[in-house]
Each structure stands twice: as structure tokens, then as C-alpha cells.
Amino acid sequence: MKYSPGFTLLELLVVISLIAITSTIVMMNTSFLNKLNSENILPYESFISFLGEESSFKQKKIAWFVGDNTQSVKVLVKNNWLEADESGFSFPNINPEVIFTDISGSSFSILDRRDDPFMTFDPVGLSSGGIIEFNDENKTVLYISQSLEYRYQK
Numbered sequence: 001m002k003y004s005p006g007f008t009l010l011e012l013l014v015v016i017s018l019i020a021i022t023s024t025i026v027m028m029n030t031s032f033l034n035k036l037n038s039e040n041i042l043p044y045e046s047f048i049s050f051l052g053e054e055s056s057f058k059q060k061k062i063a064w065f066v067g068d069n070t071q072s073v074k075v076l077v078k079n080n081w082l083e084a085d086e087s088g089f090s091f092p093n094i095n096p097e098v099i100f101t102d103i104s105g106s107s108f109s110i111l112d113r114r115d116d117p118f119m120t121f122d123p124v125g126l127s128s129g130g131i132i133e134f135n136d137e138n139k140t141v142l143y144i145s146q147s148l149e150y151r152y153q154k
Contacts, residue, residue: 041134041140041142041152043090043092043093044092044132044142045142045150046090046092047064047089047090047091047092048064048119048127048144048148049148050089050090051064051073051119051121051127052121052125052127052148054121055121055122055123055125056123056124056125058075058123059123060075060076060077060123061075061076061120061121061122061123062074062075062076062084062120062121063075063076063081063117063118063119063120063121064117064118064119064120064121065081065114065116065117065118066094066100066108066110066114066118067108067110067111067112067113067114067115067118068112068113068114069110069111070110071091071094071110072084072086073086073089074117076120081117094110095134095135096109096110096111097109097134097135098110098132098133098134098135099132099133099135100118100130100131100132100133101130101131101132101133102116102117102118102119102128102130103119103128103129103130104116118130119144125147125148126146126147126148127144127145127146127147127148128146129143129144129145129146130144131143131144132144138154139154140152140153140154141153141154
């Protein structure tokens, strides 16, 4: 019997099968990346709802400050914003490409210098409202009404 250099049909089928199985596993395991990224809307909604509830519970006006590459929550005391105890807060991760627009129409990112709050929350359950543009592949925009209702636009 004469041996020729090369692969047998069985060896080729095994290799192709392994490649197919591996690519299927990789594709299925990376599909979650489309849903889970730093710009996921759910953490923003949860945080905004939490601040609204916190304001009602503590019967104090609360504000969410975004800018200067940081974010903070402050409480209005005698017409001055004072740092709140942030031990229970879980801030959303903000991508620098996310654009915030406050009630006055001022647009900014987390990197911009800013002294005014992005949103304020009243003890009666109302907020100043605002807009968050995620600049993701879908160009998702989250509109937050003064009654803390959410609307999306893609």
C-alpha cells in the first residue's frame, strides 16, 4: 500500500467539526455583550428611581450631580447643596460619550466642568426631569419626565 502525504477524510471531518462547535460556543457566549455594557439603561433607571424614593422617604430635596469626571448626590439644606451620605447609593457607570441634558436644555458629558445638578428630586415625588443620550449603536435616548416616567427613543 502506498502512503501519500496529506490528511485523511476522517481527520478533515474532525477538524471541521471542532471548528464549527468552537465558533458556535464563542458566538453564543459573546451575544450577551450587546445587552450588557457600561451604557445599559437599567442602572440609570434604577438609580433615578432610587433617588426619587429616597427624596420622598427622607422628605428632603435631593440632587444628582454629574460632571468633573465624577458624580455625587447632594441634599438641599438652607439653600445650599450639601454632600449626602452615599453609603447606600449604587452609581451607574457612565461612559464619557453619554450626553446628559438637564431641564434648562444644557447638554454635557461626565467630563465637563459643571456646578449645577443634572436632576433634582422633590419630596412630593416629582423631579426636574432630563434626557440621557447613550450614543450607542442604536443612538438610544432616555427621556425622564418630571413624574419619573421613562420613555425611550432609538
